[in-house]
Amino acid sequence: MMELMTIGPRSPWTIFDELESLQADMNRLLSTPEAPRQTRAVYPPLNAWSAPDGLIIDAELPGVEPSDVEISVDGDELELRGKVTTHEPAENEVVLRRERPSGEFQRTLQLPFRANTDAVKATFKNGILRVAVPRSEEEKPRKIAIESA
Amino acid sequence: MSENKAIQKESRQTPEHEPVYVPRVDIRETPDHFEVVxxxxxxxxxxxxxTVHNRVLTIEGWSCPDRPDEYEALGQEFGCGRYRRDFTLPDSIASEHIQARVKHGVLAVTIPKKEEVKARKILVTG
Structure with missing residues (x-):
């Protein structure tokens, strides 16, 4: 008898800790004109998109120079690292308000698959970083035909 | 892209369902201008x-993450919405000379002071 077996994407999985995500949503919802949205515990905020071939990760990084961001993928771990540089006040300047974050950031994501590290691509547009992480060839879903004896 | 535009248009028509974010801001003052980032x-x-109206500077923007074709949302920490924040400006500014530019998702507004209020160095002669 012929049978088809699928070695496919693993079970559904959550990329972010749900509590962190909820906290971020709450901060946004609760922000009012009097109280600017609070500094979130996690930086940068991310969106993740999934397809059989891989993932796309978007990160909000306003004002960050593309050259100040480092993306590394090791097996099934993706790391974003970089720095947010804000204007250093000159001698004749007075800082009236400073809410924008500055400094170094680092965030690591556990991927649901081993990535094809050579094919990871990143683009930067209007302060949003987009990283496309393809699944490694060996882990792509494939159908295996079982021959009859 | 066209789908995205359609979403934007729809959302703009129903502002009551659209989240409004208060963007983070830095403000600096120099002897001849203010800088709002x-x-x-x-x-x-x-x-x-x-826009400036009656000495109130209003900053508004719109952003919606571009969903890649044939991908499903897996986790979302930021979404579509409108940014808005108002600033009351002092009398001493020259509102007709305000300049704004945007780069890497950061808006910078330069608000010059009126000539007569700019700090001047006075040459002291002997």
Whole structure:
């Protein structure tokens, strides 16, 4: 008898800790004109998109120079690292308000698959970083035909 | 892209369902101008507006993450929405010379002071 077996994407999985995500949503919802949205515990905020071939990760990084961001993928771990540089006040300047974050950031994501590290691509547009992480060839879903004896 | 535009248009018509974010801001003052710097990730020159009316500077922008074709949302920490924040300006500014530019999702507004209030160095002669 012929049978088809699928070695496919693993079970559904959550990329972010749900509590962190909820906290971020709450901060946004609760922000009012009097109280600017609070500094979130996690930086940068991310969106993740999934397809059989891989993932796309978007990160909000306003004002960050593309050259100040480092993306590394090791097996099934993706790391974003970089720095947010804000204007250093000159001698004749007075800082009236400073809410924008500055400094170094680092965030690591556990991927649901081993990535094809050579094919990871990143683009930067209007302060949003987009990283496309393809699944490694060996882990792509494939159908295996079982021959009859 | 066209789908995205359709979403934007629809959302703009129903502002009551649209989240409004208060963007983070830095403000600096120099002897001859104020500089207002606003984090608005996702906006470009077409989706951001700065207006001055009765000495109130209003900054507004719109951003919606571009969903890649044939991908499903897996986790979302930021979404579609409108940025808005108002600033009351002092009397001493020259509102007709305000300049704004946007780069990497950050809006920078330069608000010059009126000539007569700019600090001047006075040459002292002997």
């Amino acid at each position: 606003v984090d608005m990730p996702g906006v470009d020159e077409k989706s951001v507006e700065a």
